[in-house]
Amino acid sequence: MEWTREMRYRHYGEMTDAEEKDLLEKVNYSIWRQQFHIQPPYGLLNDPNGFAYYQGKYQLFYQWFPFGPVHGMKHWYHVESEDLIYWKDKGLGMAPEYDHESHGIFSGTGIVKDELLYLFYTANKRDEDWNRESAQSLAIMDRNGRIKKKEIPIIPKQPEGYTANFRDPKVWQDKDSDTFYMIVGAERMNHTGCALLYKSEDLLNWHFEGELKTDFEQFGYMWECPDIFQVEGKDVLLFSPQGLEPDGDSYHNVHNSGCFIGYFDKEKHYFQSNFFQELDAGFDFYAPQTTQAPDGRQILIGWMGLPDTSYPTDKDMWANCLTIPRELYIENNKIYQSPVKEMIAKRGSLTEWRGSLNSEETILEDFSDAVYELICDMSVEEGIAGLKLRTGKEEETLFYLDTKRQKIVLDRTKSGAPIAVDYGTVRQTTCTDNKISLRIFVDTSSVEIFVNDGEFVFTARIFPKEESKGIKLFAEDTTASFDIKKWEYITQP
Ligand code: FRU
Numbered sequence: 200m201e202w203t204r205e206m207r208y209r210h211y212g213e214m215t216d217a218e219e220k221d222l223l224e225k226v227n228y229s230i231w232r233q234q235f236h237i238q239p240p241y242g243l244l245n246d247p248n249g250f251a252y253y254q255g256k257y258q259l260f261y262q263w264f265p266f267g268p269v270h271g272m273k274h275w276y277h278v279e280s281e282d283l284i285y286w287k288d289k290g291l292g293m294a295p296e297y298d299h300e301s302h303g304i305f306s307g308t309g310i311v312k313d314e315l316l317y318l319f320y321t322a323n324k325r326d327e328d329w330n331r332e333s334a335q336s337l338a339i340m341d342r343n344g345r346i347k348k349k350e351i352p353i354i355p356k357q358p359e360g361y362t363a364n365f366r367d368p369k370v371w372q373d374k375d376s377d378t379f380y381m382i383v384g385a386e387r388m389n390h391t392g393c394a395l396l397y398k399s400e401d402l403l404n405w406h407f408e409g410e411l412k413t414d415f416e417q418f419g420y421m422w423e424c425p426d427i428f429q430v431e432g433k434d435v436l437l438f439s440p441q442g443l444e445p446d447g448d449s450y451h452n453v454h455n456s457g458c459f460i461g462y463f464d465k466e467k468h469y470f471q472s473n474f475f476q477e478l479d480a481g482f483d484f485y486a487p488q489t490t491q492a493p494d495g496r497q498i499l500i501g502w503m504g505l506p507d508t509s510y511p512t513d514k515d516m517w518a519n520c521l522t523i524p525r526e527l528y529i530e531n532n533k534i535y536q537s538p539v540k541e542m543i544a545k546r547g548s549l550t551e552w553r554g555s556l557n558s559e560e561t562i563l564e565d566f567s568d569a570v571y572e573l574i575c576d577m578s579v580e581e582g583i584a585g586l587k588l589r590t591g592k593e594e595e596t597l598f599y600l601d602t603k604r605q606k607i608v609l610d611r612t613k614s615g616a617p618i619a620v621d622y623g624t625v626r627q628t629t630c631t632d633n634k635i636s637l638r639i640f641v642d643t644s645s646v647e648i649f650v651n652d653g654e655f656v657f658t659a660r661i662f663p664k665e666e667s668k669g670i671k672l673f674a675e676d677t678t679a680s681f682d683i684k685k686w687e688y689i690t691q692p
Contacts, residue, residue: 236503236521243264244518246488249307251309251490253309258279271303272295273295277292282544299324305323305366308426316341317337318338321366334354335352381396382395382427384425384438391417391419426438435497448626458475460533478501479658480655481626481648482626482658484505488500522658537638542572545686547688548687549685550566569589575682578633579674583599591666606629607635609625612625614659636652645661
């Protein structure tokens with residue numbers, strides 16, 4: 200589908216060429232445009248959608264509101280990649296067309312059948328009194344990239360006992376049969392969150408099987424973006440529960456994402472697991488979605504942003520980006536996330552440093568940069584030691600190990616323009632080692648820090664000044680040793 204002037208008029212009224220030019224200038228001159236993350240051409244991006252491997256390429260869409268950095272009527276924007284690294288811009292994927300989707304085509308997923316890509320999404324409508332109506336809908340993309348929506352939703356509304364917060368279908372094929380399953384995020388009438396299970400033989404006709412039972416009956420008020428998949432033979436239920444209260448170091452963002460690892464019993468409609476793992480220890484990470492690569496790896500991409508949050512780029516008329524793709528594996532019954540192996544190809548020139556610090560701070564003169572990959576193995580005797588990224592006049596993003604408190608900490612208090620400060624500017628998680636290995640990806644306005652081969656990940660947007668490019672190491676009242684490699688990130692395909 201082309202983004203035409205006619206559609207623009209229909210949805211937003213007249214916009215002159217001069218106004219459009221002005222909009223694009225604001226975006227393109229924004230000092231925080233990312234260099235290697237998927238970001239919207241303008242307007243607001245949120246969840247990744249329809250992630251699937253089809254016709255030899257990864258197809259990926261994202262929730263997009265074209266006009267303004269706000270959560271308006273959502274579209275799907277389309278990008279495509281052969282290697283998960285370089286993403287080709289395919290333009291608008293889908294726009295709202297029908298009455299039942301008049302207030303946005305919301306999140307959903309993709310699955311390939313009979314050489315076609317089936318895209319399932321939520322049709323969102325508000326009536327005159329602003330009451331929500333949600334239906335699950337289907338669009339089909341053919342090998343020429345043409346996407347055609349079915350006029351009639353495949354599931355017209357939520358079943359009895361649930362509110363209209365009924366969205367984000369994920370569809371997969373049973374590994375032992377031809378049967379397809381769908382789960383949809385939902386809210387019970389008593390305002391608790393859950394997922395609903397449907398079954399189909401042909402992807403067109405769907406039967407409601409019942410609620411997917413778990414051992415977490417009372418766990419937030421709404422479960423968004425559920426996803427079920429397998430990693431190393433274990434079933435994983437990934438979702439984004441809304442309304443969890445902070446608990447120790449967990450759940451400090453407005454909403455949070457995580458997973459159960461266990462066993463999906465399709466006969467009993469039960470997902471057995473007694474532990475919810477929060478997936479990211481940082482700030483801006485929500486609504487992740489996965490797909491399976493042809494070599495069997497389960498690849499995850501998340502929204503590097505949060506609902507109900509404004510960002511400093513709003514004034515430049517764009518907001519948010521996606522994370523880099525991560526591959527999942529399991530260790531000690533926990534999901535580990537590491538950057539997809541393809542990222543290695545983007546390593547440019549290398550700078551290295553090795554040494555010890557004793558109660559001091561040093562700036563790595565040759566390292567200054569705003570876009571790079573960095574690997575750091577560090578060990579701390581007893582106390583606090585770590586890195587300061589994107590440092591400049593009164594700016595720094597701190598990441599350190601505190602062995603006395605047994606915490607690893609990301610502190611964006613002085614990172615630059617403030618973001619969601621009411622939710623705090625420091626995140627931490629427990630780490631009992633005094634040695635850690637870090638793999639860090641820094642882009643113009645983000646950091647993604649993978650600790651101990653993906654045991655913990657800290658994801659955060661940061662909005663420093665352009666000239667804040669310093670990298671420092673520090674050890675506070677202790678001795679620490681560092682072994683650091685930094686590669687320029689090659690941004691050209
Ligand atoms: C998650 C979410 C989904 C919904 C979409 C709308 O961020 O709220 O539940 O489908 O965003 O843009």
